[in-house]
Amino acid sequence: MENSKTFIIPVPGDSLTGGPEALHQLAREINDLPDCQAFIHYTGRKDPRVAE
Amino acid sequence: MYATRETADPREDGAVLVLGELYDPSEWNFPEFKAKWVWWLSCRRHYPLEAYRGWGHLFQSEYARLLFEKIGLSGFMLTDHIRPDFFESPPAPSSKKDLIIFSGSRSALNVLRLKLTEPRLRLMPLRGLGAPQIVRRMDEAKIYLDMGLHTGRDRLPREAALRGCLVVMPRQGAAAGPADVPIPDEYRWPAGRVAGLGDFLRRLLKEYDERVRDFSGYRDWIGNQRAAFQKEVRHFSEVCRDVRPPAVSPAEKILPQLDAQVLELEESLGRLKRESADLAVRVENVLMLMPLKVRLAALLNAAVGRLRRPR
Numbered sequence: 001m002e003n004s005k006t007f008i009i010p011v012p013g014d015s016l017t018g019g020p021e022a023l024h025q026l027a028r029e030i031n032d033l034p035d036c037q038a039f040i041h042y043t044g045r046k047d048p049r050v051a052e
Numbered sequence: 053m054y055a056t057r058e059t060a061d062p063r064e065d066g067a068v069l070v071l072g073e074l075y076d077p078s079e080w081n082f083p084e085f086k087a088k089w090v091w092w093l094s095c096r097r098h099y100p101l102e103a104y105r106g107w108g109h110l111f112q113s114e115y116a117r118l119l120f121e122k123i124g125l126s127g128f129m130l131t132d133h134i135r136p137d138f139f140e141s142p143p144a145p146s147s148k149k150d151l152i153i154f155s156g157s158r159s160a161l162n163v164l165r166l167k168l169t170e171p172r173l174r175l176m177p178l179r180g181l182g183a184p185q186i187v188r189r190m191d192e193a194k195i196y197l198d199m200g201l202h203t204g205r206d207r208l209p210r211e212a213a214l215r216g217c218l219v220v221m222p223r224q225g226a227a228a229g230p231a232d233v234p235i236p237d238e239y240r241w242p243a244g245r246v247a248g249l250g251d252f253l254r255r256l257l258k259e260y261d262e263r264v265r266d267f268s269g270y271r272d273w274i275g276n277q278r279a280a281f282q283k284e285v286r287h288f289s290e291v292c293r294d295v296r297p298p299a300v301s302p303a304e305k306i307l308p309q310l311d312a313q314v315l316e317l318e319e320s321l322g323r324l325k326r327e328s329a330d331l332a333v334r335v336e337n338v339l340m341l342m343p344l345k346v347r348l349a350a351l352l353n354a355a356v357g358r359l360r361r362p363r
Binding site for chain 2: 005006007008009010011012018019020021022023024025026027028029030031032033036037038039040041042043
């Protein structure tokens with residue numbers, strides 16, 4: 001990870017509500033920016049549907 | 053769907069932390085972070101303001117931005133957008149049924165009150181469904197009814213409008229004004245009021261074909277949200293590089309405004325309490341009218357349940 005442009009975004013691993021979806025959207029848009037990278041950090045038990 | 057990257061260890065030197073408002077900020081004060089931002093996806097606070105000292109603030113709704121501005125917290129807009137599934141060609145109006153869908157949990161109490169007075173309306177909850185099932189149910193319905201608190205810019209009304217539903221919102225919270233929910237004002241219903249709502253919904257069902265056009269502006273606005281969000285994210289990424297988030301205002305300065313916010317929440321809670329009491333009375337009245345044998349069966353079931361319960 002290149003630290004000056006790295007974003008860490010915690011996401012509840014077991015929640016399928018709008019909040020986690022918005023957090024995923026943020027990570028994707030950051031990753032589309034030049035010189036920026038975002039990483040999702042799942043907290044709690046991860047439901048595989050949460051990233052869908 | 054969003055093809056994001058994961059990390060098992062969030063403690064990354066020099067990284068920027070973006071935390072949803074449900075998380076406890078005191079658990080994320082790692083020295084490795086260069087900056088920390090809280091994203092107010094809902095304006096309901098769960099932790100004291102003091103816990104956000106040194107944090108920046110991002111607002112998903114204009115309602116949240118204004119609410120926090122009143123207590124001296126400023127920041128940047130960071131909204132969101134609706135996923136592409138909901139934009140695929142909407143159903144033909146002729147395929148719609150006289151069905152009203154509602155947000156399953158947050159509207160449950162008020163919809164139950166409505167059902168008690170309007171048993172012939174077809175009301176179906178959106179509860180525990182994935183995106184494909186939600187799309188299917190929205191495609192069948194003519195109306196999306198929301199009677200929740202609206203502490204942010206909620207997704208369901210936007211998704212329903214894209215699937216050709218008329219959207220009826222409560223006149224409260226983020227749904228009260230056009231900044232977060234730009235629908236024609238006549239579709240905002242007084243929060244918590246059930247009287248007259250049945251007649252209003254029946255009229256909407258009958259006039260659906262003409263009224264669906266009332267939401268074309270709202271649908272266009274929703275269609276532009278991805279571009280708006282991308283612009284906000286670009287701005288945010290630039291801000292993060294150069295500026296450290298502002299500190300929280302000293303508590304002494306924000307107490308009067310904080311008091312006003314607390315009072316506003318109190319009012320909402322008070323209304324919910326009154327509605328709950330009203331519901332309880334109505335349910336009790338309905339139960340009184342139930343045939344004796346049904347009541348006896350319910351009592352018998354309860355007694356059997358108690359006997360079977362492990363001691």
